[in-house]
Amino acid sequence: MQSYQEFLDLSVGFPQEGFEIIDDELYFHDLNLMEMIETYGTPLRFTYLPIISKKIQQAKLLFKRAIVNNNYRGSYKYCYCTKSSHFRHVVEEALKNNIHLETSSAFDMPVIDNLEKKGIVNKDITVICNGFKTYQYKQYIIDMLHDGFSNIIPVLDNKEEFNLYDDELDIACNLGIRIAAEEQPDSQFYTSRLGIRMEDVIDFYNSKIASNPNFKVKLLHFFINSGISDTPYYWNELEKYVTLYCKFKKINPELDTLDIGGGMPFKDSLVFDFDYEYMVNEIVKRIKEICSEHDVVEPDIITEFGKYTVAEASGILYKVLGRKQQNDRERWLMLDGSFITNLPDVWALNQKYILLPVNNWDAEYERVNLGGITCDGQDYYNQEAHMNSVFMPKTRKVQYLGFFHTGAYQEVLSGYGGIHHCLLPSPKHVIIRRNRDETFNFEVFGEEQNSKQVLKILGYSS
Structure with missing residues (x-):
């Protein structure tokens, strides 16, 4: 059977700009996502700032050309x-x-x-x-x-x-x-x-x-x-x-x-x-x-x-906590985060994002549903923009996956740093810049919420 990487290449053409596979692992604009996961854990929201400038310069150049071409x-x-x-x-x-x-x-x-x-x-x-x-x-x-x-x-x-x-x-x-x-x-x-x-x-x-x-x-x-x-x-x-x-x-x-x-x-x-x-x-x-x-x-x-400027600069990474076979046809991957609290547009507007596994690209593939960790029946993701289903590597190994180009509205709509459904904490948020020598500079913008912070907001502690 085909590997997940072969399946994706035949389905949509892959690699694509901003994404590549090196040694069975996904890189995002040269960022080694597995290294980020090993350093900061999951769930992990990240923002790669150079993409914002790239998008702005792209639009300014296109309008400049159009103005010249049309006198x-x-x-x-x-x-x-x-x-x-x-x-x-x-x-x-x-x-x-x-x-x-x-x-x-x-x-x-x-x-x-x-x-x-x-x-x-x-x-x-x-x-x-x-x-x-x-x-x-x-x-x-x-x-x-x-x-x-x-x-x-x-x-x-x-x-x-x-x-x-x-x-x-x-x-x-x-x-x-x-x-x-x-x-x-x-x-x-x-x-x-x-x-x-x-x-x-x-x-x-x-x-x-x-x-x-x-x-x-x-x-x-x-x-x-x-x-x-x-x-x-x-x-x-x-x-x-x-x-x-x-x-x-x-x-x-x-x-x-x-x-x-x-x-x-x-x-x-x-x-x-x-x-x-x-x-x-x-x-x-x-x-x-x-x-x-x-x-x-x-x-x-x-x-x-707005969206054009910032969406493609961010993503969020999850770990698969468990696998559940609920009947002969429906297999669930349970994640360590929630769509409702982390990506509210998925829940509210049926918004689709780029979804890719971070590791195990050489494994075979299978059809799955992705389940958020809240107890809400609507906390799931089961369709991609280009197909009526979701496919992930078929493996018993530890699996990580990411949603990409999520940088517009999601933090604010989810109530960054506040109270969330089922009291799930805001995930850790890392900002990434690129140095002049092309190395990366990482800054933890916000640690994952802890229970004391949540209890204080709820009035249980002074």
């Missing part, structure tokens, strides 16, 4: 969507690449203030402030504008949001307006809950903002909920919003920026097939064509890539 007269600005991962090591790695930030809630603002006080950013950084804003969020924005953060751009999510800025700001402020996008055909709603109705945007500007000398609407923002995809829905929505930009520009010459949001996909399976170069070029090309049709100069383009 596009606008510029491109990369903003990192902080809600994908707020951790300091992630944000600081991203900021090494001369980028800007997009925020979604009040506590984002003290993060930026902290980064400025430590010299990581300057007060001229562009900050796109999105979201339906609480009073606290708006007050942070106002305070930071008064403190000299001149390129903070509050993006109006509703008409009433403008009132507080109008009352409390006596300095110049650039504004954005978010368009309430139409949802996908299979959505439960017709229109996004976020943003101002498309047909109200220009009237709102004329009645509330146009005559106010302190405010300029510089940016029009939309987010298409399908993400960036080569589909009729995406292109139709893009055309609608660029057309609105052109109409708005003619009555508001100060408007010069189109924020097309995020939604750039990341590699979430071994059969991932997305032509980044084509899509970026096509976006730039179509924006230019629509503007030409309306005799309007092309806008500067902003993107807010």
Whole structure:
């Protein structure tokens, strides 16, 4: 019978970029995963920071090429969507690449203030402030504008949001307006809950903002909920919003920026097939064509890539604690962690990630189900993105496996450092950097939670 390695190669083609097998063991971007397991144990969450910079530089280069190829007269600005991962090591790695930030809630603002006080950013950084804003969020924005953060751009999510800025700001402020996008055909709603109705945007500007000398609407923002995809829905929505930009520009010459949001996909399976170069070029090309049709100069383009920026930098490693044959057909591998608490998108959204064994690649393969260690019936993983099943090496030896490209949202959604289902602890988290001599630098960012920490949160100890 074929080995697991032969089976995977025939199924999807392997090795692939970022993954290779050396002496029957899996390496991730030259990282020896078995050595990491032997050093730090499992379950183990890890973040390999150089991937973040690599992804940012890839996108910046693609937009640069597209702008040149299409003789596009606008510029491109990369903003990192902080809600994908707020951790300091992630944000600081991203900021090494001369980028800007997009925020979604009040506590984002003290993060930026902290980064400025430590010299990581300057007060001229562009900050796109999105979201339906609480009073606290708006007050942070106002305070930071008064403190000299001149390129903070509050993006109006509703008409009433403008009132507080109008009352409390006596300095110049650039504004954005978010368009309430139409949802996908299979959505439960017709229109996004976020943003101002498309047909109200220009009237709102004329009645509330146009005559106010302190405010300029510089940016029009939309987010298409399908993400960036080569589909009729995406292109139709893009055309609608660029057309609105052109109409708005003619009555508001100060408007010069189109924020097309995020939604750039990341590699979430071994059969991932997305032509980044084509899509970026096509976006730039179509924006230019629509503007030409309306005799309007092309806008500067902003993107807010989150998952794309950070997802592929992280993974989580597990040990198989036991094997259970529950009937003639169903074999379970029980892991020393939980999908519900470690990878909540698996449980909540049926998200798939790249799943690979760490060792025993020369062994035969078998069909299995993966079981999390909680007592919840939904704590399992039994399908991959490219097939309706999961296969792992068939062996009696100690088995380790990993889920890869898990770096977006999972730590925050799982309540990092807090209370988890069945009181499972947060796993140890290791940050990995690469030195100039190509060696690796490992830092334990967080130890595995212990029972004293959990009991204290629950109120059992002072």
